[in-house]
Amino acid sequence: MGELGFPTLSFLIFFPLLGAALIFLVKKESLAKFIALGTTLLNLVFGIPLWTNFDKTNPQFQFVETFWWIPFLNAYYKVGIDGISLLFVMLTLLISVLCVLCSWTAIKQRVKEFYALLLMMETIMLGVFCALDMFLFYVFWEAMLIPMFLLIGIWGSHNRIYASVKFVIFTFAGSVLMLIGIIVLYYAGGKTFDVIELSKVQLPVNLQYWLFLAFFVAFAVKVPMFPFHTWLPDAHTEAPTAGSVILAGILLKVGAYGFLRFTIPFCPEATLGLKEMMQIISVIAIIYGALVTLMQTDFKRLIAYSSISHMGFVTLGIFTLNKEAIEGAILQMINHGIVTGALFMCIGVIYERTHTRDLGKYGGLGKVVPIFVFFYTLFSAAAIGFPGTNSFIGEFLIALGVFKDWIFLGAFLPMGFVLGTAYMVWLYYRVVLKEVPAEIKDQLYDLNLREVLMFIPLVVLVFMIGFYPQVFLGVLKDSVIQIINFLT
Amino acid sequence: MINLTPLFPELLFIGFTLFYFVLGLWIKKRVVHSLLVIAFSVLTLLTLFQVQGEAFKGMFVADSFSQTLKLVFLINLGICSLLGMNYSQIKYELFYEFNLLLMLSTLGMMFMVSSKELLSVFLSLEFMSLCLYLLAGFVVTDPKANEASLKYYLLGSMFSALLILGISIFYSIFEGTTFKIIAENLLLISQHPFYLFTGIILILSAFTFKAGLAPFHQWSPDVYEGAPTPVTAFMSVGPKVAAIGVMASFLTEALSQKPELWVGPLIFVALLTAAIGNVLALRQVNLKRLLAYSSIAHAGYLLLAVIACSTSGLKTISFYALVYTFMNLGAFATLISFPQGERINAFLGLSQANLFLAVSMLVFLFSLTGLPPFGGFVAKFFIFKSIIESGYTWVAVISILFSILSAYYYLRVGVKMFFYEGEISLPSTPLSLRLILVFTLSFTIILGIFPFLP
Structure with missing residues (x-):
């Protein structure tokens, strides 16, 4: 039982499934989105006691x-959260509500299935962040593929089939080796799947390297880290807006979360041994990702590629392995979820009006849709890491940690910042400034109340983290120290 | 007085078969035929776990391993009889013979997995196979079915001959054919080990053929494609599981003291099978043939559990067999409920025409791939766990890499059903098929979330 005398977490995890079942039981298709909105909103409200009682x-x-759960396997249904999971659980609860809101008018066919899958996705994502048993974790981790496959494949844009199959094959290929890793860990750690027990076990260094490798492939594909990133632009670009928001907001974080929760505690020596290599790969991802982003002419693909660069900062922070950098990395994961999620929502909103993602056909939005541009400007600034916004804090902490650790590598970071600013500002110029092309001028109209409402919580978060990060860093602090303690 | 209690389920089933043999001639309605067969299987099922022990001086043993496999055979029988009822190409007046052959073949399998003696294994194997040869060519007017039947019969007879040759080599070494005698004298034999090795290879290759494992798998895609779909469904589960089951008990009981003689060849066969099954399935355009190749690959995974050579290995096999029965028969049931043809391209846009059918097919396919939360995942997990437990981590790594290929070809079917628009007009699915789908679907999911071993 949880501290509240009630299985709080299990309730949170499985409540969306009830909503999904309700959607199928209610005959009327038009009610589906209201049920989905109600379920996700209620779940967000149920999540508040978690935050206040933590x-x-x-x-x-x-x-x-x-x-x-499975007695002869010694597998339990065990869930629990620390400061890191708490943040991701709250983020998931919020993003799920926004996903329903941003699909409100965009999804016109097979509505019931769409919202049911969104709700299933919420259950699975919450499960991944709460699972404290490797077997349970793997079940949630792999189950994620099924709704995502369908979300991209059915409601995506024209190249959706290629993107969805590529997404599944890449992630499946990455995670099967983790399965072997989990079983080996099970025998090496005394026949248990319990994450807490396993992290106390001191494994032989040789085995640690093998395990590190097995887990690394799975997590690196999900993050995605540099050589494993090719599925990401396709999946992000072709997915429907809600799918892109989930992918950017939550799914990419799962991999980085895996590094923190499993790789570092289980294989501390191997992590220390491979630290420099991971850092170098991350820096390559930052710079390479930013350069490729500069080349893009597709609005959505551009933001998708920028994720590679942003997630490079996250993995760099994690593998710098000191307190500032890891705190920064976790904060940056939350920030990326908020900001990139918001940018995808911006694209979704504007795509619904113009039906094109080609940047050549955009321009001068500032004169036509000022409210939209107001939000878009805020989120662009946040993506650049403008002081006062959330990303500034995250990137600053990471940079601080890296400079403390390896000053030579730190010298590459300004290049990442500059390139990041360059592609966002250039994008801003192409979309907001210039003249309005005639063919999209008539189609544009400004945000309605629903769309404003879905951006407001994100704006609040951007500035809250930007000006008073202590709310979040305070939650994180002790959990991060706990992780660093594994390394010594 | 011989104690016949361990044989009670089989004796009961023989009684039912004889009863049906006589009575069935007067039954006109197809439904009654199928219901009778199902009633027989259920009644036998109920007695199955009541008795345990050995008879005929240990030549016949009913243990939990063989009981679970018999459970698989009886479920297989019931479902395939219902499938046959919904298959239009099986002639109305021949349905009685169809059911009878299914029952007799099932009887052979039941005896096969309980035999702890090579000659009884041979006899029951032949008993099972003769019925299958007939079943494969059951649609007489179809040249493909005839080809399948003849091919299966000729090759099958050859491998039976090899089996009997192997058994005679064993007899000449051990002066006995029970597993017990072989195990007792295994370390004492004076002959050259090569002699024994030849015997082992001959016997194993016969089992390999029956289970459709590489390198003796070539017959199975042709036969599976040519045979009527209910028979294909029946063959893809029953005989495969029976052959692997008997192989497992032969190796772990008779030859467990000299694993160096058979573990190497077995790993080779299992990996080759997984490779061939998965690679060749990639390019199939006919769903029935694709399922045939995928069942070859699954037999490879089942075989991998044999090398674990322990009680946990046997449990793994029975669990995998059980899950495999549900998901594979479910996939075949979906195929039969879809009269438009067997080509994958015929499935375009199925999800709009009949969401239930499409979703259940998708669940079976994901389960066959080994994705949670479905039974196929837990079954695969157990297999890899028992392989790693016995120290062959590299085998687990190689075979799991092949399962990535399988994700691709199963997904392809899902893609056709869900992501394309198509114009399919489906007649409403008959009640009996819907029942089968609900039954197999629920067990595929339940065994995935709450795996339990009977």
């Missing part, structure tokens, strides 16, 4: 629930 001074896992 004990920041306690570095252990909280709200832990354990049930017997």
Whole structure:
């Protein structure tokens, strides 16, 4: 049972499934989106006690629930959260509501299935962040593929089939080796899947390297890190807006979360041994990602490629392995979820009006749709890492950690910042400034109340983290120290 | 007085078969035929787990491994009889013979997995196979079915001859054919080990043929494609599981003290099978043939569990067999409920025409791929776990890499059903097929979320 005398986490995890079932039970198709909105909103409200009752001074896992599951396998249904998972759980709850809102008018066919899959996706994502049993974790991790495959494949744009199959094959190929890793870990760690027990086990260094490799492939594909990133632009570009928001907001974080939760505690020596290599790969991702982003002419693809660069900062922070950098990396994951999610929503909103993503056909939006441009400007600034916005704090902390750790590598970071500014500003110029092309001028109209409402929570978060990050860093602090303690 | 209690389920089933043999001639309605067969299987099922022990001086043993496999055969029988009822190409007046052959073949399989003696294994194997040869060519007017039947019969007879040759070599070495005698004398034999090795290879190649494992798998795609779909469904589960089951008990009981003689060849066969099954399935355009290749690949995974050579290995096999029965028969049931043809391209846009059919097919395909939360995932997990437990991590790594290929060809079918627009007008699915789909679907999911071993 959780601390609240009620299986809080399990309820949160499985409540969306009830909503999904309800969608199929109710005959009327037009009610589906209202049910989905109600379910996600309620779930967000249910999540509030989690935030208020979370004990920041306690570095252990909280709200832990354990049930017997598969006795002869010694696998439990065990969920619980620490400061890191708490942030991701809250992010997932919020993003899910926004996903329903941003699909409100965009999804016109097979509406019931769409919202049911969105709700299933919420269950699975929450499960991934709460699971404290490797077997349970793997079940959620792999189950994620199924709804995502369908979301991209059915409601995506014209090249959707290629993108969805590529997405599944890449992630499946990455994660099967993790399965072997989990089984090897099970025997090496005394026949248990319990994450807390396993992280206490001191494994032989040789085995640690193999395990690191097995987990690395799975997580690196999800993040995605540099050589494994090719599925991302296709999947992000072809997915419907809600799919892109989920991908950018949550799915990419799962990989980085895996590094923090599993790789570092299970294989500390291997992590220290491979640290420099990981850092170098991350810096390559930052610079390479930014350069490729500069080349893009497709609005959505551009933002998709920018994710590679942004996630490079995250993995760089994680593998710098000191307190500032890891805190920065986690904060940056949240920031990227908020900002890139918001940018995809911006694209979704504007695509619904113009039906084109070709940047050559855009321009001068500032004169036609000022409210839209107001939000878009804010989020662009946040993506650049403008002081006062959330990304500034995250990137600053990462840079601080890197300079403390390896000043030579730190010298490459300004290049990443400059390139990041360059592509966002150039994009801004192409979309907002210039003259309005005639063919899109008539189609454009400004945001309605629903669209404004879905941007507002994100704007609040951007500035809240930007001006007072302590709210989030305070939650994180002890959990991060806990992770660093594994390394010594 | 011989104690016949362990044989009770089989004796009961023989009784039912004879009863049906006589009575079935007067039954006109197809439904009654199928219902009778299902009732027989259910009644036998109920007695199955009540008895345990050995008879005929240990030549016949009913243990939990063989009981679970018999459960698989009886489920297979019931479902395939219902499938046959919905298959228009099986002639109305021949349905009685169809059911009878299914029952007799099932009887052969039941005896096969309980035999702990090579000659009884041979007899029951022949008993099973003769019925299957007939079943494969059951649609007499179809030249493809005739070809399938003849091919299966000729090759099958040859491999039976090899089996009997192997058994005679064993007899000449051990002066006995029970697993017990072989195990007791295995370390004492004076003959050259090569002699024994030849015997092992001959016997194993016969089992390999029956299970459709590489390198003796070539017959199976042709036969599976040519045979009527319900028979294909029946063959893809029952005989395969029976052959692998008997192989497992032969190796782990008779030859467990000299694993160096058979583990190497077995790993080779299993990996080759997984490779061939998965690679050749990639280019198939006919769904039935694709399922045939995928069942070859699955037999490869089943075989991998044999090398674990322990009780956990046997449990793994029975669990995998059980899950495989549900998901594979489910996939065949979907195929039969879809009269437009067997080509994958015929499935374009199925999800709009009949969402239930499309979703259940998708679940079976994902389960066959081994994605959670479906049974196929847990079954594969157990297999890899028992391989790693016995120290062959590299084998697990190679075989899991092949399963990535399988994701591609299963997904292709899903893509056709869900992501394309098509114009399919489906007649409403008959009640019996819907029942089968619900039954197999629920067990595929339940075994994935709450895996339990009977």
